Amino acid sequence: MQNSRNRFYFNHVGIPLFLALVLFVSFDLTGLDVRFSDWIYNTSTHAFPLQHSKLFETITHKWARIIPNWTGEAAIIGALLSFLWPRFRAEKHARMMAWLEKVRIAPALRFLTRHRRDLLFVVLSFSITTGAIHYFKSHTSIYCPVETTLYGGTEQQKEWYENFNLLHDAGKGRCWPGGHASGGFTMMALFFVARRYRWRHARKVLAFSLILGTVYGTTRVFQGWHFMSHTPWAGIIVWFSMFFTAMVFYGRARLDPSVALQPERTLNATPTTTVVSPAQR
Template identity: 60%
Template structure:
């Protein structure tokens, strides 16, 4: 039974993304579907992508959109740093300090961060490794964006990522594969794994929302000529696999595969839960 559960977990969380990778490779990288899709948004008369010249579209979909993943990462980092504060007040000699923190209602926040230190650290590490993986692939494949290629009035010949791939050295100046902006939305998948750890009944909604955010981020850049559609799919696959690996290291498979709770289980007041040795 345990072996069946383990197989099912890896089939859905590892096997399915790898299958998606194979399909994306065959359907996009080995065909001209990417170019055919981008052609729909290219104006041959002006030799440009009209939406690339819309300042409002750029501000809303590219500049402002960064706020969501950026603030999430920053809040996780702040939470991680605050998680070390409450354990400093243990002991009788800090009684007055604890009383003051309770009075100004800061103590509950500090206790919360201390209890969830592992979760904050997971989000920080997952965000960092996802960003690192995307940047590594960008530098070691040297794929140029559509607007930079001769296909769309640019100067560089279009090549697929596997034609330039270098494992240990920079492949060139191109930095378009996988989609960086899309990966920013997909990094929110880290929150899904935290939700799975706690068996939160809305974890699937968080999963679908994170996937939708990544696809929206990626598609808007396709409309502007700064990515092909397959770049978005590849970004999602890379980010998912990276988050999965980090989640397995932090939480373990058994914790992640537990069924979600149909209803919130009653428990003690979170502000009254003491800090254990494991939380310090």
């Protein structure tokens, strides 16, 4: 049991912290970000490869938001509807419940009620993650490459730790960590839901989320709106936001595949109701 616990925290906390340390040492302390941006920056046109492509901007910046935005909106709607079915009572709403069964809305409402905890987790984890990203953006005030004097802008290029202010807004810069990348990484919330139910494709959900966030962030690098390290930093911050929120909602036993599950009392536990037709009353 102790080995299982240690392995769980090593995988979910230790490895991400190690990756953060590697990222800090290899990028933030070496100027590797600037060297990579120098490599893709065209000194003849004074622009990044895809900086002025409106089609690329539309596809990778505007349309790409659809996946996380619709996921969050669906979770909000589902969470609200999950409170609807338990309000029906057979002795008072028999006809309404019978009609909902007939049009096959009742099964969907029962499904949402059973998974209320998961829907609330997605909503809250999205909110906490968004708040964490905005906190670091405002409390580091880092400017994007195209805004710095290195690439035709007016602001000084700095590393995030040079400008970090724990309690107060550090300035007007809002480039670190990658906000667009974080939108893709927020899909990791579905990984924790899948892990709760021991779904065998949970790791595929995680891989999809990591790839999505990486693609979202990397496209912005080639537009000059982020340095390369901004994307993995966003992933690390989102991971910890999601993980600690999942621990509060589900607990380690539900997220650790090596722990035998025990019956749980959930937010979505509701009394069983039976539809009674008027003829039976």
